[in-house]
Amino acid sequence: MDGGVGAKKPGVTSSQVAEHAGVSQSAVSRTFTPGASISSKTRAKVLASAKELGYRPNAIARSLITNRSRIIAVVMAYLENLFYPDVLEELGRRLAAEDYHLLLFTGFMDRDSDPVFDQLMQYRVDGIILASTSLSSDLSEECATAGIPVVLFNRTTQRDAVSSVTTRNRDGGRKIAEFLVAGGHKSFGYIAGLENSSTNRDRFLGFAEGLQAHGFTDIALGKGNYSRPDAEAAARDMLSGPDRPEAIFVANDHMAVAVMDVARHEFGIAVPEQLSIVGYDDVGPARWTSYGITTMSQPLKKMVEATVDILMDQITSGDIEAEHRILSGELVVRTSARLPRTGIVDIDGRKLYRPKDTA
Amino acid sequence: MDGGVGAKKPGVTSSQVAEHAGVSQSAVSRTFTPGASISSKTRAKVLASAKELGYRPNAIARSLITNRSRIIAVVMAYLENLFYPDVLEELGRRLAAEDYHLLLFTGFMDRDSDPVFDQLMQYRVDGIILASTSLSSDLSEECATAGIPVVLFNRTTQRDAVSSVTTRNRDGGRKIAEFLVAGGHKSFGYIAGLENSSTNRDRFLGFAEGLQAHGFTDIALGKGNYSRPDAEAAARDMLSGPDRPEAIFVANDHMAVAVMDVARHEFGIAVPEQLSIVGYDDVGPARWTSYGITTMSQPLKKMVEATVDILMDQITSGDIEAEHRILSGELVVRTSARLPRTGIVDIDGRKLYRPKDTA
């Protein structure tokens, strides 16, 4: 139709290298296939010719025949929350180490990320990582029957078909409750993430349980939806009421920072003297001295490691059985919340909350 | 179970669909090729069969024959600087709109990103975006002869072979100098990014020029290398000297935030009363009320748009001629620097520095 446009140069093929080196195309292929049967002599010849011609194996053609793309699809949202760029970077590192590559899909918030699913499948990716996103049940079913491993990162689902990597969010929420109660607080608030996310549900559940164990049943609620503007609005609402809570647990640091800004600069509230704020994730800004957020850490590197482990296992074994890895974090104590009298320990530079009794 | 290892299920092929629909494989192909010659009747038949069998065109096989992967490689570093995740998200959006996909390579700092180059080329990507990274001259040459467009994002290079998208960093630096001089400051400091990056050079050049125009030739220097720890160290150094500057221009917001933390919380310096800080980028944290960094904005969306435009143009035209797009930013005035008496205008909610005379 359109005359003579878009001419990407052909590129050197293995046959051309073969001819130049005076060997068969098979020999060239074997030269670049680790563990293939080839003499060091012809191998040297091939490598010389390849270098001279500027040959590079065509991964596309290779994929077609091996039925392996060596590509992992990553679907990720909330990139403005620094936790996820950090995850992305670590994922890139670890996948590269396994000689896998990362096809990124962004911008699909917490709802099912079905729109990108077709794209994924068309590229015959070897695995899928869903960070802060999920998949409708029939699609995860489809992955299972297609033999493509799926790992949910920082989310879980009831469905059995897909694996997941999370931390003990419920324990984390409970620990935060213990910490705040031990700190002498008497009234509490919770600013939620997206309400239908498992992470948010579990954190709140644990928090409520922990408070209830000490007789506190009343929790002021706000909806932050993991978004900074929403969290600010929720904070304004919660702080302007007649009896504002003494302590607020915010579902993640990204929002906790926003809440702190609102409290200090819009309401002139001193943190932690007049208000305690606790977050979750232990993300970069939480450590900045302007904030110093007390927060439940998530072991990012271990989580990524587990994710890649699961994928590699399932890819090489061909056995797609849902596996759930649940890791633990620490309550990192900084300056955004009033301290309990006891239970704070100092471990290689970090202050952690480790009370004696495990309730 | 199947005895072998790693059995990804075969997947439905166009031939299977063809057989099921009672047509030829060509017909199936044409059904999924927009603008191909096919009757609506057979098209309907094919679509029905495709749906029933769960057929999805194999992008890998398609690439092999069209010589187009519809994949763009993005090499990106400094993901801990929120500017880049924002870029990434916008890139993802825009590429998806053009039905292209994003193969991400991370972790290659400002030096040439040659290590990943082989990987890129093996996947026969249709284009390459280098954000805060460069390529050695022979490799960019290789791209040119291979007909693969390359765009540098937020960097430039002398070499003609590759395109680039930047902002007027030199003008930006100069404007910041004007702003600070107009604000009555008498002594100045500069905390640099990576020294061999064009962005850093240009910003400093403009800053020095602007100061010199008003007779200031002495600038305290620190090396931040675009890294938070380095910027903190440089700030400590600069602020602990006997005559610390009244105003510091930090090469980007990511570092400016760190410098501000050090000044306020380690040295107890009031900002902006005792020290003015100006950054660059207008990234998320610069807007947070704890910081309120006065900063030169970079028009992120327009930059990304220009980047994708260049790529699409060059891909469809096949004409790889280096193109350099240079956009302009604004000096966004917040609370981290003392204000000049005049020149501040209010434009839909943002305060900008727009002096009358363009020096």
Next chain:
DNA sequence: ATTCCGTTTGCATACGTATTCAAATCCGGC
């Protein structure tokens, strides 16, 4: 020299799709 076994090599084929070309079909106008 001959035999035998292990290693290396080349031939042929397969992967799943797009596209060229010629054959087949359609449709309105006579």
Next chain:
DNA sequence: GCCGGATTTGAATACGTATGCAAACGGAAT
């Protein structure tokens, strides 16, 4: 009912690589 042009169809081939298989090779033991 037939013709001509436009549209639609299918057979064949190509894309660049990996791999099963049989043939060729190499060297050591006889």
